[in-house]
Amino acid sequence: MRDARSVSGLRRVFGDLLLAGVVVAVMAVAPSVYSNQLLLFNFVMFLTLSQGLNVIYGFTGYLPFGYVGFFGAGAYGFALAVMHLHAPPLAAMAVGAAAALVLAVILTPLFRLSGAYFAIANLAAAQAVYEIVSNPALEDITKGPYGVSLSGVFAPETSYAVSVAILAGTLLLVVWLRNSRFGLSLRAIKEDPISAAMAGVAVVRGRTIAWLCSALIAGLVGGAFAWQISVFYPETAFSAQFSIFAVVFTLFGGAATLTGPLLGVFILYGIYNTIGITVPQYFQLIYGTLIVALVLFLPNGLVSLLTKRGIRVP
Amino acid sequence: MLIGAIISGLMFGLYFTLVGLGLNLVFGVMRIVNLAHGDFLMLGSFAAYWLFTLFGLHPLLAAVAVLVVFVAVGLPIYYGVVPRLLVARDSEMLSIILFFGLSQVIEALAAIAFGTSERSIPGRVLGSGPVSFLGQRLPSAWVFGAAVSAVAVACVYLYLYRTRLGTLTRAVMVSREEALATGIDVHRVSAIAFGIGIALAGIAGVFAPFMLGSVTPAMGADINVAAFAVIVVGTLGNPLGTVIGGIVYGIGLMLMQTYLSSWANLLPNLLLIAVLLFRPEGLFGRAVRRA
Numbered sequence: 001m002r003d004a005r006s007v008s009g010l011r012r013v014f015g016d017l018l019l020a021g022v023v024v025a026v027m028a029v030a031p032s033v034y035s036n037q038l039l040l041f042n043f044v045m046f047l048t049l050s051q052g053l054n055v056i057y058g059f060t061g062y063l064p065f066g067y068v069g070f071f072g073a074g075a076y077g078f079a080l081a082v083m084h085l086h087a088p089p090l091a092a093m094a095v096g097a098a099a100a101l102v103l104a105v106i107l108t109p110l111f112r113l114s115g116a117y118f119a120i121a122n123l124a125a126a127q128a129v130y131e132i133v134s135n136p137a138l139e140d141i142t143k144g145p146y147g148v149s150l151s152g153v154f155a156p157e158t159s160y161a162v163s164v165a166i167l168a169g170t171l172l173l174v175v176w177l178r179n180s181r182f183g184l185s186l187r188a189i190k191e192d193p194i195s196a197a198m199a200g201v202a203v204v205r206g207r208t209i210a211w212l213c214s215a216l217i218a219g220l221v222g223g224a225f226a227w228q229i230s231v232f233y234p235e236t237a238f239s240a241q242f243s244i245f246a247v248v249f250t251l252f253g254g255a256a257t258l259t260g261p262l263l264g265v266f267i268l269y270g271i272y273n274t275i276g277i278t279v280p281q282y283f284q285l286i287y288g289t290l291i292v293a294l295v296l297f298l299p300n301g302l303v304s305l306l307t308k309r310g311i312r313v314p
Numbered sequence: 315m316l317i318g319a320i321i322s323g324l325m326f327g328l329y330f331t332l333v334g335l336g337l338n339l340v341f342g343v344m345r346i347v348n349l350a351h352g353d354f355l356m357l358g359s360f361a362a363y364w365l366f367t368l369f370g371l372h373p374l375l376a377a378v379a380v381l382v383v384f385v386a387v388g389l390p391i392y393y394g395v396v397p398r399l400l401v402a403r404d405s406e407m408l409s410i411i412l413f414f415g416l417s418q419v420i421e422a423l424a425a426i427a428f429g430t431s432e433r434s435i436p437g438r439v440l441g442s443g444p445v446s447f448l449g450q451r452l453p454s455a456w457v458f459g460a461a462v463s464a465v466a467v468a469c470v471y472l473y474l475y476r477t478r479l480g481t482l483t484r485a486v487m488v489s490r491e492e493a494l495a496t497g498i499d500v501h502r503v504s505a506i507a508f509g510i511g512i513a514l515a516g517i518a519g520v521f522a523p524f525m526l527g528s529v530t531p532a533m534g535a536d537i538n539v540a541a542f543a544v545i546v547v548g549t550l551g552n553p554l555g556t557v558i559g560g561i562v563y564g565i566g567l568m569l570m571q572t573y574l575s576s577w578a579n580l581l582p583n584l585l586l587i588a589v590l591l592f593r594p595e596g597l598f599g600r601a602v603r604r605a
Contacts, residue, residue, distance in 0.1 A: 063407065109591055115407040116347050120542055121590045127539060128583035137576045240535065244418075251411065285422035291415025295408050296398055 013179045016258050016314045020171035028164050041160055041228050045221055046269055048167045050249040050261035051174050052217030058256035060210050061190040065119040066126025070100040070215040072238040074222025076133055079148040089153045093223035100219020104212050134234035147233035159227040166220045174258050248287050254301025258314045318450045319572040325460040327564025329525050331557050332463035334544035336514030342487045342551035343507040346409035350417035352534030354512040358519020359529040363433045373520050380516040388509030424531035432528035455524040483507050543586040
């Protein structure tokens with residue numbers, strides 16, 4: 001019995017790792033096949049951001065509506081380190097990641113709020129960070145609303161490679177959460193925090209770790225974004241679009257799985273890039289309708305079509 | 315300067331009460347978060363703009379038209395989505411996501427139909443010249459907007475406390491289950507409350523071009539944060555607490571714009587976070603903590 005279970009357990013881990021490995025390999029070799037590297041970077045960015053959001057939303061049930069706050073903190077942390085400290089890009093990325101972590105620590109008290117209030121307070125927090133960064137009064141430090149230019153460190157190939165590495169790390173984290181005792185304890189907290197606490201699960205510690213991991217991922221992606229595009233404005237780095245897309249992609253595919261957010265990005269962001277660029281309103285209309293339909297008819301995403309029939313999806 | 319800021323703050327406070335009131339009514343009755351509230355407000359603004367531009371209709375008449383149409387539109391929206399939501403396990407959370415989707419649909423349709431340029435209605439439509447009040451000269455459009463808001467808030471009060479349907483509404487607010495058990499048609503009461511809620515947003519929208527400046531299809535998101543700040547400060551689920559929230563917010567905003575103008579945009583966000591964290595029951599609420 002025990003052996004059988006561990007064999008099937010190993011098989012599951014192997015399936016998850018195989019999927020993660022295929023995605024990372026495809027994104028790693030893609031630039032040599034397809035020339036629009038910025039588009040590929042956007043795919044990698046949203047793949048990582050959706051999985052980062054999945055870490056906190058899928059496994060703990062807390063929906064960070066202001067997820068872009070960490071992304072923007074990462075991008076501006078990177079930019080400030082390059083502008084003021086003349087830091088090399090990798091060190092600047094560490095600064096960006098640290099900025100996102102600091103923001104996450106400051107926002108940890110939001111976990112005292114339950115679901116809907118957490119989401120709204122998080123949204124307000126992201127906007128507050130944007131208002132501070134873009135404030136003309138801080139022009140000497142952040143360049144205020146006029147945006148930053150980091151052409152000195154512009155290196156699209158290297159930053160793309162780094163972003164694929166971040167994607168690999170994020171996918172590994174999700175695989176671990178899906179197959180480890182810690183991930184199981186997070187899902188227990190999501191289902192019923194009181195029972196979980198009574199069963200000896202460290203509720204606050206579990207949530208906080210997931211929260212910091214999720215923020216760290218967004219901060220790293222933000223740093224890679226700043227490095228990749230090198231010229232940006234606060235309204236680009238703090239665009240609500242990042243949070244919205246990450247939420248929609250994750251919901252569409254199915255949270256708390258590895259496949260769901262990946263499917264969401266490949267399908268929806270693929271559609272977005274074929275029809276969305278010219279008339280963004282039409283895409284907004286489509287994903288708005290999709291959200292309404294998903295909540296009403298398929299609240300657990302595309303993968304639930306399979307999982308409901310007892311088929312395990314990585 | 316201080317007195318000027320406080321008086322205009324009171325005016326704006328009444329207006330922001332109207333902005334938040336519908337959201338709070340919907341939350342109080344249904345325990346769902348209407349994240350499309352700001353977008354219904356935006357639709358009210360565009361209704362006022364087009365009625366004025368095409369037919370020269372006075373905003374006051376536009377407000378009456380918006381009231382009728384929005385209540386009529388609110389009922390089918392309620393029956394289409396809310397009963398399904400309320401049976402779900404985590405209806406509050408799902409409602410946020412669903413109404414967020416609805417807000418995107420409304421914003422996209424408005425942008426496709428009206429374009430994304432800024433629209434405004436000249437302030438002289440609501441009376442010419444400034445009004446003198448306690449030695450302060452205030453734009454008459456502000457006074458008009460504040461007066462209409464006060465009347466609308468008073469009407470909601472009369473509805474809730476002086477009519478039979480209002481009594482039933484308050485019963486549902488206290489306990490949905492017990493109201494159901496007493497034989498109240500909970501869905502009918504809730505549907506009407508939902509219609510009134512978005513109609514209040516629409517009426518606030520009619521006066522938005524005068525109080526908030528020009529309007530665009532994308533204005534809803536900012537309005538939402540302001541409306542949330544107002545109702546969270548003035549106790550969630552308690553429509554009349556909204557008056558206090560609105561006035562705190564209005565005076566705070568005017569003081570910030572007078573003394574710290576470059577940071578004024580931070581106010582709604584910081585107020586919202588601070589109140590949620592330190593006094594989730596609202597500044598003057600005594601209810602148990604729901605957040």
